[in-house]
Amino acid sequence: MTEDRIPLDDLMVFHQLARSLNSSLDLNTILRTILDQMERIITADMWALLMFDEGRQDLYYAIASGNGEDALRDLRVRAGEGIAGWVVERGETLIVPESENDDPRLRETLSADRHSVRSAIAMPLRGRKGVQGVIEILNPRASQMSDYTIAFLHILCDHAAIAIENAHDVARIQQLTITDDATGLYNVRHLYKMLEQELDRGRYMRQPLSLAFIDLDRFKLVNDVHGHLIGSELLGRVGTRLKQLSREKDMCFRYGGDEFVILMPDTAASDAIVLATALHRELMNTHFRMSNGLDLTASASVGLATCPPENPAVHAIIGAADARMYAVKSNGRGKVRGA
Template sequence: MTENRIPLDDLMVFHQLARSLNSSLDLDTILRTILDQMERIIAADMWTLLMLDEQHNDLYYAIASGNFEGALRDLRVKMDEGVAGWVVQHGETLIVPESENDDPRLQQTLAADRRRVRSVIAMPLRGRKGVHGVIEILNPRSSQMSDYTIAFLHILCDHAAIAIENARDVARIQQLTITDDATGLYNVRHLYKMLEHELDRARRLHHPVSLAFIDLDRFKMVNDIHGHLIGSELLARVGSRLKQLSREQDSCFRYGGDEFVIMMPETSATEALALATSIHTELINTRFHMSNDLELTASASVGLATCPPENLAVHAIIGAADARMYEVKSNGRGKVRGA
């Protein structure tokens, strides 16, 4: 009886594959490792890896071989479109050889240089929590499309899916450690870490960094009149509004209680005053529609600090902004006090 054994060289590839995929919890590194392994296993015109965007219910090109990555970066694939959409919807591998290249799904599969897709191998990245994406191999060499190679690719996909899930789980846990539960903004622990990094960057590059310290006025009355549930909801809505009003490069934090901080990198004192004044005006004119059909507004007192001329220490710039906020509190509330 003949015993079919896996060649030692292939066993070493399996071993190296598992080690590579499990040695990192960084998603980009894992995706690059997957692509590198695909290129070693099978010759083809192009390899792509599409990831599922659950929020938009479509697929995006996370990585591609050669010079195609940039060309594909902004393309999206609908869930009912082409080979990749079919694979995600059905959770099954799809192999279309050249002899069947009239398959309409091939015509919807777009390569970066618009070359004709003659054949394809597409496999789902299916883990414990469902399908996370698709590996597409476009125009693979027909001589290499053996059962052995397909089985090898399946093993790659299984390991890849597990590695992707592990990376996402770690990223989710890390996000929870820096996020405030009530508002979804960054927490004070992360403020100190980010501000220290930004102040170090400001020192090296001689760029200013500004901080806005925001305290809601008479927030205790909201809790006393409407209860703590409504108070917590208002905090969340204010936090969301502050993030919406801030620039993309700025970061919003819940400092504690009814206090918020906005960190503004590369922003001078003059620019910070203009930005904070605009945010403050928009905030106090916002009408928040609460879950119990109540409509509330929020007033706030804002203090600013900018480094330089403030001290380059984390506590110093926070303390300066906090002190100016309390000056506003002591002089009628509801205004912005610049550096």
């Protein structure tokens, strides 16, 4: 009686695969490793990895290689739609050989006007918390769709799902360390880190950096009159509103207490005063509906600083903006003051 054994070369490939996927906690590095392994295992027209977006309940192409990969950047796939949508909805592997190319799921995949999808392999990336995404291989060569290859792909999916889940867990933990609990904005620790990075980048790119220091006026009265729970809720609402009113490239931080900071990269002093004035006006006109039915508004004093030409040091730019904010408070509150 003979015993089937896995060749040593293949065992080494399995070993290298596991090491590669578990040697990094960076999601992009893991996705690239998965894609590289797919291309090694099987010849096809396209290899792709779709990630499941829990908020939107659909899939997006996180990484792809092959014919037409550029067209996938903004493509979304609904659960139940096409090959990948079927897999994420059911959590099962789907293999459609070319002999069954009348399968309607093929026609729904990538849209027929851009690609001719004749066959496909799609497998779920299933972790502890459910399906993370889908590996999708389009038009694989029929000669390579053996049981051995499919088994290898299943091993790849198992290792990939664990690696992706670990990367997500680490990212969530890192996010918690840089996030303020009350407002959901970045915390002061992250402010100093990002300010240092942006100052270095500004020096290298010869681009200005502006900073707005925002202090809510008479916020202590909110706590004294309505209680600290309402005060904390208002801080959270103000933080959300500041983020809404800022540009996409700006970064919002809670500095401490009722103080906030907004970093404005690539923004000269003249532009910063215009942006901060508009933001301040909108903030002052915002009515915040509290959970107990109260309708509150928030006044604020704002100081601005820009580097260069000021001292290009972290504490110097914060100190300059802070000093201008206090100058506003000393002269009636509720205004914006630049350099």
